Amino acid sequence: MVTYRQLLAASVGLILTQASNLADVAELDPVTSITSEQYREIPKPSNVRVVATELEGPVFATEDGRTLYKWPQHKLRNGYSGEPPGKPACYGEPRLTTAGLMSPYPAGVPLPDRDQRPACTDLWKPFYAEADAQPVGKWTVLRRKDNRDQWAFDEQALYTSIRDQQAGDTFGGTRRKHDGDSPAIRVPIGPPPLVPPGVTVKTTSIGRLLTTTKNESLYAYRSESAEPLACVKECLVEFSPLKAPAVAKAMGEWSVVEREAGVRQWAFRGRPVYTHPDDTHSWSLEGSDEEGWENLFTQRAPSPPDAFTVQETLAGLVLADSAGKSIYVYRCGDDSLDQLACDHPNDTQVYRLAMCGGGDAERCQQFWPFVSAAENAIETSRAWSVVLIDPKSGRYAQQDHADAVRVWAYRQRPVYTYAGDLLPGDLNGAGTGEWRGKRNGLLAFWLRDDFMKGIE
Amino acid sequence: MTLHRLILPTLALLLCASSFAQSPQGREIAYVMTDLFWSVYQTEDAREECPRGFNDGPREQFETLFADVTKHTVESSQLEREVATWHPTATPDGFEFKSVEGPYSWGMNLDGKSDDEDFQHPDGTVGIDNQVYRAVGCIIGFRGPDGVEYIFQNKAIIDERYNRMMIRLTDIDDLLNDDFVGVDFFRGRDRLLTDATGEAVVPGGTQRVDDRWGERLIRHTTGRIANGVLTTVPISEAVVPWMNLNVPSIHIFRDLRFELSLSATRASGQIAGYADVDTWYHQLIRNDSTHHLSNGQISAISLYRALRRFADAYPDEAGTNRAISTALKIEMTQVHVIDEHQSLSGSMSNVRRDLLPPESTN
Numbered sequence: 001m002v003t004y005r006q007l008l009a010a011s012v013g014l015i016l017t018q019a020s021n022l023a024d025v026a027e028l029d030p031v032t033s034i035t036s037e038q039y040r041e042i043p044k045p046s047n048v049r050v051v052a053t054e055l056e057g058p059v060f061a062t063e064d065g066r067t068l069y070k071w072p073q074h075k076l077r078n079g080y081s082g083e084p085p086g087k088p089a090c091y092g093e094p095r096l097t098t099a100g101l102m103s104p105y106p107a108g109v110p111l112p113d114r115d116q117r118p119a120c121t122d123l124w125k126p127f128y129a130e131a132d133a134q135p136v137g138k139w140t141v142l143r144r145k146d147n148r149d150q151w152a153f154d155e156q157a158l159y160t161s162i163r164d165q166q167a168g169d170t171f172g173g174t175r176r177k178h179d180g181d182s183p184a185i186r187v188p189i190g191p192p193p194l195v196p197p198g199v200t201v202k203t204t205s206i207g208r209l210l211t212t213t214k215n216e217s218l219y220a221y222r223s224e225s226a227e228p229l230a231c232v233k234e235c236l237v238e239f240s241p242l243k244a245p246a247v248a249k250a251m252g253e254w255s256v257v258e259r260e261a262g263v264r265q266w267a268f269r270g271r272p273v274y275t276h277p278d279d280t281h282s283w284s285l286e287g288s289d290e291e292g293w294e295n296l297f298t299q300r301a302p303s304p305p306d307a308f309t310v311q312e313t314l315a316g317l318v319l320a321d322s323a324g325k326s327i328y329v330y331r332c333g334d335d336s337l338d339q340l341a342c343d344h345p346n347d348t349q350v351y352r353l354a355m356c357g358g359g360d361a362e363r364c365q366q367f368w369p370f371v372s373a374a375e376n377a378i379e380t381s382r383a384w385s386v387v388l389i390d391p392k393s394g395r396y397a398q399q400d401h402a403d404a405v406r407v408w409a410y411r412q413r414p415v416y417t418y419a420g421d422l423l424p425g426d427l428n429g430a431g432t433g434e435w436r437g438k439r440n441g442l443l444a445f446w447l448r449d450d451f452m453k454g455i456e
Numbered sequence: 457m458t459l460h461r462l463i464l465p466t467l468a469l470l471l472c473a474s475s476f477a478q479s480p481q482g483r484e485i486a487y488v489m490t491d492l493f494w495s496v497y498q499t500e501d502a503r504e505e506c507p508r509g510f511n512d513g514p515r516e517q518f519e520t521l522f523a524d525v526t527k528h529t530v531e532s533s534q535l536e537r538e539v540a541t542w543h544p545t546a547t548p549d550g551f552e553f554k555s556v557e558g559p560y561s562w563g564m565n566l567d568g569k570s571d572d573e574d575f576q577h578p579d580g581t582v583g584i585d586n587q588v589y590r591a592v593g594c595i596i597g598f599r600g601p602d603g604v605e606y607i608f609q610n611k612a613i614i615d616e617r618y619n620r621m622m623i624r625l626t627d628i629d630d631l632l633n634d635d636f637v638g639v640d641f642f643r644g645r646d647r648l649l650t651d652a653t654g655e656a657v658v659p660g661g662t663q664r665v666d667d668r669w670g671e672r673l674i675r676h677t678t679g680r681i682a683n684g685v686l687t688t689v690p691i692s693e694a695v696v697p698w699m700n701l702n703v704p705s706i707h708i709f710r711d712l713r714f715e716l717s718l719s720a721t722r723a724s725g726q727i728a729g730y731a732d733v734d735t736w737y738h739q740l741i742r743n744d745s746t747h748h749l750s751n752g753q754i755s756a757i758s759l760y761r762a763l764r765r766f767a768d769a770y771p772d773e774a775g776t777n778r779a780i781s782t783a784l785k786i787e788m789t790q791v792h793v794i795d796e797h798q799s800l801s802g803s804m805s806n807v808r809r810d811l812l813p814p815e816s817t818n
Contacts, residue, residue: 077747098530104515104750105534109525181745280617280647289668314669314697315618315704335530354535358543428735431703431742434538450669451618452702 037201037208037298038252039191043137045151047130050191054302054383055411056170057201057208059190060153062160065167067188068127070156074184074339076101081184081339085155088144090120095336102181102335102439111336112350120338124159124172124186127151153189161186163344163412169382171344171412175203177456181435183333183341193298194252196244196266202283204455206447207300210268212275215282215454218242220271222292226257229272238290239274241265268296283454302381305373305408310447311425316455317448321371324424325417327445328368329410330356331438342440343413345387349394351440355433356416361392368416368429368442370407377408385409416442479628480720486624487716487723487788488644490657491610493600495562495586495726495783496593497578505558506594513597513753514746517551537757541741544760553758555766556593561586563783564728566711566769573768585781587766588731591759597752604744604752612700614655619697620644622663623714623723624793624800625679625686631718634681639688639714640800641677643670643697644791659721659790667799673697676804681718688714690729692806698739701748705739708732710770710779716788723788730769730779737763 037057039050044060048068051061060068071090073082078101083089094117100107111117129141129149142152151158161172173186193201195210199218202209210218219239224230231239244256244264255267266273273296276287288294307322319327332342332351342351357363373386388404390397397404407414418429433441449455499505512520514537522533540549561575563586570583577584592598600606613619626638642665649661666673673695679688690711698705712729741749741756749756767777793800 097526098534103747104518105746106525109533110529112530280645312669313704314673314695314706316669335534350531351535354531354539355542358539359531359535363543427704428738431705432542435745435747436701436703436742440538451616451699451704 038194040194042191043139044191045133045136045139048139048151051167053168053170053188054381056175056188056203057190057193057298059170059188061167062127066160067164067168067170067172068151068153068158069124069161069173069186069188070153070158071124071184071186072156074178074182075180076184077103077181081337083157086142086152088126088142088150088157090124090126090157090159090338091144091146092119092121094119094122095338098335099337100335101337102435105335111334113348117348118340120340123162123340125162127158127160156189158189159186163346166382176205177454179438182331182438184339185333185341194254196248196251196254199242199266201298204283205301205445206455207297209283209455210273210296210298211283212242216275217279217284217287218268218296219274219276219287219293220268220296221274224271226255226267226270226272229257229259231272231274238278239276239287239293242273242275271296281450281454284450285448285455286450302383304384304410305377307374309424313425313427313444315427315449315451316446318425318427319445319447320424321417325421326425326427326429327371328416328418328429328442329445330413330416330442332440335439345389345394345396345413352394355440355442361394364394365391367419369419370405370414371417373406373408375406377406383411385412387412387414389414410445415445418442479630483628484624484626485628485631485718485720486622486663486791486793488648488657488661488663488791489619489621489786490613490648490789491785491787492613492619493606493609493785494588494592494598495785496589496599497558497561497575498593498599499558502594502599505556505560506554507557508552508554509594511554511595511753511755511758512551513595513750513755514757515750516753517755517757520551538746540757541746544737544757546761546764549757549761551755551758553762554594555762556590561589561593561783562726562785563589563781564713564715564726566713566728566730566781573766585768586728586783587768587780588736588763588782590766591762591780595752595754595759597749597754604748604754605740608700608744608748609698614648614650614657616699617645617647618699618704620646620648620663620666621673621696622791622793623716623788625718628681631681631720632684637679637681637686639677639679639686641673641675641691641694641712642666642800643673644793645670648789649791657789660792661789662792662794665793665795665797665799667797670697671799674799674802675806676800676802677807678804679714684718685725686714686716686718686723689807694729694806698743700743701745703743705742706735707739708735709782714786716786721790723786723790725786726783727786728781728783731782732770733763733767733778733780736780736782 036052039058047063050058071083073084098109129151133141138154140152141149163171170188200213244266248256253269257265257267279286309320311320330343334340334342356368379385387409388397420428430444431437437443522528561584563584565583566585575584576582597604622644624640644663645666646663648657675691675694677689677691679686690713694709694712696707709729714727716723716725737760767780770779771777
C-alpha cells in the first residue's frame with residue numbers, strides 16, 4: 001500500500017512556514033522566498049498585506065492577517081447568486097426561505113434552524129474602508145446599501161470569514177474548481193503569481209500546479225539543468241520545451257536557458273520546463289508517469305496524516321485511510337440567496353444528517369463513519385487537523401464530552417469513509433448527495449484524476 | 457490430367473481465398489463502443505407497452521405531496537425526498553407505478569426458460585429476460601430519441617474516456633462464419649476518431665489498452681460467428697464503467713454476453729445479462745441529480761421499488777433477488793488496438809462455461 005508521502009517522495013516537496021498566530025505573520029518577500037509561491041507586487045492599500053497560505057498560495061489579507069474573499073456571481077440552474085461587480089449583496093438580515101435556485105425544488109420553503117440561522121454578515125465580515133480610504137490600482141471603495149464603505153478588488157466587494165482563525169487560514173472558501181451546480185462559493189483573492197506570460201497557477205488538492213494558460217501541465221525532468229540538457233533528441237518527441245521569446249528575461253524563480261542558437265526555453269527553479277503533448281486532458285498528471293518526469297508546483301499541499309494511503313481506482317488516485325478505504329469530504333451549500341455553506345461543524349447539521357443517515361446520527365456513523373485519529377496523532381499542518389466531534393450532533397465537542405470522538409478533519413471539516421466501499425480503490429460513495437454530491441453530499445478526495453476534466 | 461483433377465484444386469483454392477477474404481488482417485479485429493442505450497421496445501404512441509401512460513417524476517411527485525411549500529420546511533419536503541432517494545426502501549411509496557404491460561421486448565433469453573414474466577422478441581423468440589425494461593419502459597427519460605438517459609449516456613461516450621469499452625476478437629478465420637473466436641472485453645484510453653463534425657465516429661482509429669487504471673476491467677471469453685453475428689459465451693461477472701455528468705460510476709453485470717452483427721468497420725447489436733440492482737440504482741442517482749431525473753420524469757424513489765420488485769436472479773441468503781435481467785443496445789466502430797504491455801493475454805477464469813450455448817458445445 002502506498003502512503004501519501006511515498007507518492008510525493010519523487011516530487012519537490014515544499015514545507016510552508018507555518019504562522020502560529022496572527023501577530024507572528026510576516027509579510028512575504030515577493031521575490032526572494034523559495035518556500036512558497038512568489039507573486040507579482042501590485043499596488044494595494046496600506047492596510048492590506050500578502051500572506052502565505054498552505055492551500056491557496058499567497059493571498060491578500062487584512063492587517064491582522066485575515067484572508068480576504070470575494071463572492072463572485074455564479075450562474076445556478078434558476079438564476080444567479082453571488083455579487084455582480086460593484087454591488088455588495090451580503091447584509092445583516094437572515095434569509096429565512098429558499099431561493100429556488102436549484103431545480104426541481106421551489107423558492108419560498110422555510111430553511112432549517114430558522115431561529116438560529118445566521119445572516120450573511122454573521123459569517124462574512126465586510127472589509128470596511130476607512131473614511132479617508134483612497135482607491136489604489138485595482139482596489140476601490142464601494143458604498144453599501146447600509147451606507148458604509150467597503151473595500152473592493154477588481155470591483156468585487158471583499159470580506160473576511162469567521163472560519164479563519166489564524167493568518168494563512170483559508171477555511172472560508174477556495175480557488176479550486178467549482179462548476180455550475182456547485183454553490184456560489186467565496187473565493188480568496190491574492191496577487192498575481194510571478195510567472196512568465198502564458199503560464200499560470202491552478203489550485204488543486206495536491207498543490208499549486210503550474211500550467212500554461214491553455215491548461216497544459218508543465219513538467220521537469222529529474223534534476224535536469226541547463227548544462228547539459230538531458231532531454232534531447234528522442235526525448236523531445238514526448239516532451240516539448242516551453243519556449244521563451246527572444247526578449248524574455250529572468251524573473252524571480254524563472255530563468256531562460258538557451259537550448260541551441262536562437263532556441264530559448266523557460267526554466268523554473270533552475271530546471272528546464274516542458275509540456276507533454278500526449279496529455280489527454282487539461283491539468284493532467286499523465287506526463288509524470290514517464291520515468292524521471294514530474295509535474296511542477298509552486299508549492300505542494302500539506303501532506304495528509306501519516307497513516308493515510310493512496311489507492312488506485314478506475315479513474316485515478318484517491319486518498320484513503322490506513323485500511324485502504326477511500327476518503328470523502330462533505331460539501332454543502334444551502335439554497336438561500338446568501339448561499340451559506342452548511343459543511344462545517346459549526347453550521348446547521350440538518351443537511352448532512354439527512355444525507356448520511358436519513359436524519360439519524362447513528363445511521364450516519366454506520367454508513368459514513370468519521371476517520372479516527374490515534375491518541376498520539378500529530379498535526380503537521382493547518383489543513384489537516386484532529387478535532388473532537390459529538391457524533392450525535394456532528395458538531396465540535398469539548399474535551400470533557402463523554403461521547404466525543406477524535407477524528408481527522410480537512411480544512412476543519414471531518415473526513416469520512418463509506419461502508420459501501422469494500423475493497424481498496426472502491427469509490428461507491430463518490431457523488432452521493434444532491435447535485436452529484438456538489439451541494440449536499442460527499443465527494444472523493446482525489447489526488448489524481450485522469451477522466452474528469454483535470455484534478456480539482 | 458483429367459479436367460476434374462484441375463477443377464477441384466482450383467475450386468478449393470477459390471473457396472479458401474474467399475474464406476480468407478473475410479478474415480481480418482492478423483486474424484483479429486477490435487471495435488470500440490460508440491453508443492449504448494438501455495433496450496427499450498417502443499411503439500409509436502406507446503399504447504401497447506404503456507397503456508396507463510407514463511410515470512410522474514420528482515417534480516410532479518413533489519407538487520402532489522407539497523402543494524403549499526410555505527406550510528412545510530426544507531427538512532419536511534426537499535430533504536425528505538432526498539432522504540428517500542439516497543436511503544431507498546422496497547416498501548410502496550404511495551404513487552402508482554406504471555410498468556411495461558406489452559408482450560414484446562428486445563433482449564435475450566438469459567436463463568434458457570420461458571415463463572410468465574418473460575417477453576417475446578419482435579422476431580418471435582420467446583423467453584426474453586429484460587425486467588429492467590419492465591421497470592423503465594414507461595419512464596420517458598429512458599425512451600428515445602430524447603429521453604434524458606438516452607441523451608446523456610451517449611453524449612458521455614463520445615465526450616469522455618472513462619467509459620471507453622471495447623472488444624477484440626481473435627483467432628478469426630472468417631468474419632462471417634467461425635465456430636470459435638476469442639473475445640477480449642476491456643477499456644481503451646484514448647479519444648474517439650471522428651469526422652470533421654466531431655460527432656460521427658469513423659473506423660480506423662487507434663486505442664491503447666487501459667492497463668494503467670482499467671486492468672481490473674479486462675475480461676476474456678469466447679464466441680462463435682454465424683452469418684456475420686457474433687454470440688459470446690457469458691462472462692460470469694463484468695464491471696462496466698459508466699460516466700455521465702462527470703461522476704465515475706459502474707455497473708456490475710453477471711452472465712454478460714454479446715450478440716453483435718459484424719462488419720469490417722462496425723459492430724452493432726446488444727449486450728445482456730443480470731445487473732446488480734443496488735449498483736444499477738446508485739449509478740443512476742450518482743450520475744443524475746434530482747434535477748436531471750426530473751427532466752426525464754424519473755422518480756428514483758419509485759423506480760427503486762420497481763427494480764426490487766422485478767429483480768429476477770441471484771437471490772441473497774434471505775431469498776431476495778439482487779440482480780435484474782437487462783439488455784442494452786450497443787453500437788461499435790472498428791479500431792486498431794495498441795496493447796503495449798500484452799495486458800490482454802490473460803486467462804479465461806471469468807467464463808461461464810456452464811452457460812455455453814448449445815451451438816458452441818460441438
